[in-house]
Amino acid sequence: MTTQMPETEHAVRDRHQLRTLAVAITTLSAVLCAVIGTIVYALSLNRLWFLHYPLGFYLLAQGLLIFAVVVGFWYVRVQERIDHTRSVTEEIG
């Protein structure tokens, strides 16, 4: 039992860190890829119109900011769930 405990703790810790890393990479790559992609294709997107705005302009002025806020709150929710899982698992263990 005493030899197994640290391994269990390490497993919980490693799972928590892996999931934290995965959600951080997902969050940041989603937003950064969207921003870079929009900048690269802004001229093409500007040929389309959305709510009276050229689409490329709209995305850089509003759309991506709203997307970043939504992703930010989604990240908070997911990370809190990951942290809660670790706390509960450690308490049970």
Place this chain on the structure above:
Amino acid sequence: MSAPSRQRTPNPHLGAYYGIITSAFISLAIVLALFEQLGWSEGATARGMILLPLALYLLIAGGSRTLDPEDFFVSGRRVPQVYNALVLAGITVGGVGFFAYTGAVFFLGFDALAIGLGWTCGLLLAGVLFVPYLRKAGAYTLPAFLGQRFRSRETRMTASVLQVVPTALLLAAEIKIAAVVASIFLPLSFWLAVLLVAMFVGATGILGGMRSLTWAGSAQFIAGAVGLAVPLIVVAVLFTNLPAPQFTYAEMFGSLQGAETAAGMAPVTPGEIAHAVPGNAPMQAAKPFLQPFGAINESGFVALFLCFALGTAALPSLLVRSGVTRSVADQRRSTAWALALVALFVITAPSLAVFAKVLMFRDMALVPTAGLPAWLAELSGRQLVQASDLNGDGAIGASELLIVRDGVALALPMLAKLPFVLTALMASAGLAIALAAAGSHLFTLAASLADDVYGALDRRPLALPRLMAAWAAIGACALAVAIFLLIAEVDALHVAVTAFAFAAATFFPVLLLALWWPRCTMWGALAGMGTGFVILFLAVALGGAADTAVSTSVASLVAVILGLGAGVGASLYGPAPAASDIAYYEELRRPEGEAIFDQAQQRAAAASARETDD
């Protein structure tokens, strides 16, 4: 196991207090609007609208005075998440965002969006990569965290010295903006305004440190938001019939393109106009608003965006607030709220610029038939605009109308022929945001000098000497920046670009490695910080990278990459990290429990009590 060292319950009446403060600010504007209609002069209205809120902020700061180090440095770790978000948003946007960014959007249109996008994404980066872990560490300053992470006084001192550059530059930019606004609307010369603003910011910091900055800063942000929203909503209702300028200004694009064409604006190419990012001096609006990549090409846009994003993420003035909420989860949520508030401002800024540009150039197109508009004399009198018919054709085109970048926000209510009280409200709002940001930059600078430099020299566990050192540092830094502004010509936006570039180059690599790579060592941290800073310093001081905002941004990105490389290399090829460093790293990533710094304080206090008993 470990009980909190103190009751971390926020004041339950905070909502009522800030409701009263908001109501008082709105009531003041209404009362002054009535007095203006009764014949009060513009000067008296401006003095009332600017000075009375300043007295209120000072009163709040005085009411939050403290001699407790935990209150002074981290606001007692009991700030509710939304109130901390208000201050974080105020620091990110600042007077630079309120006046210089809106002006940059006016001049550059599409191309200036890189800056606002960078601020927003930078807060997201900070919230995901750094803030929760810094809250868990619980250090009072960013250099103190690095010192604790690597058990190294050298790392702490180095970080403390290196953070002076970005923080002092931003402090200078914010004080400059606040002093310019004060000197326009109050009977003060610019030099006197600089001294008075520096004294005001210093007094706010000295009274209660982080605590007074938090509570005065929250009120300042609310005043800033109300003061920006009210004139803009009035203009939006007048011209689009809807009180949502962010979503209705697209209806003005047709009028905007007509007015720009009538004023003689034609599409430009990068390098064609003198400054890619507009400077301090009055200049002509040469670029059509919607034209993409006219002043800055795609790669420059990406570089500017990344520079602001990485700089915001690693900005010491923002990260120093990572210890003020009750828990790691609260701090994370607080950053998300700040992200939402900054995004709202960034979404709003283009609407202000579009309304101002349409109103300005539509009226100028009518000059040959209707004569000079009334606002021209008013704006010229306040030195926000210069117009002259250079070619003698009886019309004033875009090239003959020189506009001060930082005056665009102030000009909007005058352009829309609104009562003067709304111009004073806009000035009061921008001044409040600038003061909130300046206070935080000043505190960051001074707290680091007191806690990281003086604290490392004087190891006595006494509160008063540390507080006295902090008071002296706040006073000295405020005075030094005021003197700097009196002798140097500072362009707030260019200084801000340089400051964000230095923050990115110096602190982004080291924070990323320290918080996400257990193998990072003290030598890696020193190499990462030093390389990033030195590369950017050489590029700016010797390589001419300071000439344009885009070249500064590119240099900062190169410095970030080289700093990361140096940090990884020095960590891999130097000695392996000590077991205590790994243990600290693992504890940092445990979301539960007290801050590591507080745990250490409690252990030290318990040991001291045992020694006394023995």
